[in-house]
Amino acid sequence: MTLHTEFFDIHPRNHSWVDIYHLMNSIVQPRPIAWISSVSDTGTFNLAPFSYFNICSMNPPIISNSIFYNRDGSEKDTLKNIKATGKYVVGTVSFLAAEKANLSSAPYDSGVSEFDEAKVRPILRGPGEPPFISESPVQLVCELNQTILLGQGAGVGTLVLGNVKQIHLSTQLKDIEWQKGILPERMGNVGRMGADFYAKTSDVFRMPRATVNK
Numbered sequence: 001m002t003l004h005t006e007f008f009d010i011h012p013r014n015h016s017w018v019d020i021y022h023l024m025n026s027i028v029q030p031r032p033i034a035w036i037s038s039v040s041d042t043g044t045f046n047l048a049p050f051s052y053f054n055i056c057s058m059n060p061p062i063i064s065n066s067i068f069y070n071r072d073g074s075e076k077d078t079l080k081n082i083k084a085t086g087k088y089v090v091g092t093v094s095f096l097a098a099e100k101a102n103l104s105s106a107p108y109d110s111g112v113s114e115f116d117e118a119k120v121r122p123i124l125r126g127p128g129e130p131p132f133i134s135e136s137p138v139q140l141v142c143e144l145n146q147t148i149l150l151g152q153g154a155g156v157g158t159l160v161l162g163n164v165k166q167i168h169l170s171t172q173l174k175d176i177e178w179q180k181g182i183l184p185e186r187m188g189n190v191g192r193m194g195a196d197f198y199a200k201t202s203d204v205f206r207m208p209r210a211t212v213n214k
């Protein structure tokens, strides 16, 4: 095993936020990707991937996403929509859907639906409801819990906390085992790494949880 005993220091305040952003992205990885479906108050469907994504409470289930301002200081459509409607759906991103998820990240105007641009079929759920994402085997139906703006200016994120109200699983995942969940190969998720690298989850290993010997 390689031991690390000598280090050099980087102080974020001595670098541009963009340099620190790229460095942090290459350190905190692989990150899960939330494919967020939302709808504007005028009814345009929106779809975009977000990898500052995690579970932050379980009883009841709450998930977190951090959504940055655009580089021009404007709010991303996803954040605008979630604030306006309080509703969004999070789909998972498998290797088969990775390219479309990436296509849906392009900075389209607010009036353009990324469902159309990335050729992802929306599964309609009624007026004012964000659609399901037909390329995702799992849809988490979320209700906004709160947003927390983490500062001012470029590079600042807004933490979005959402209550998971319903979990919709594709019938192709029907045989889930309670206490174990869905097998990783059935999900086939990809993870976001630094720069333009992604990870597949096909190379997994098992390790039983450690216990204290008495």
Ligand SMILES: Cc1cc2nc3c(=O)[nH]c(=O)nc-3n(C[C@H](O)[C@H](O)[C@H](O)COP(=O)(O)O)c2cc1C
Pocket: 033, 046, 047, 048, 049, 050, 051, 052, 053, 066, 067, 068, 069, 075, 076, 077, 078, 079, 101, 102, 104, 105, 106, 107, 108, 192
């Ligand atoms: C895989 C991936 C993950 C991303 N993760 C985030 C993220 O966590 N936070 C964020 O603000 N932008 C993230 N982005 C960029 C957004 O997807 C992008 O800004 C998108 O245009 C936002 O769309 P919207 O304006 O329709 O909401 C990510 C992009 C990709 C390709």
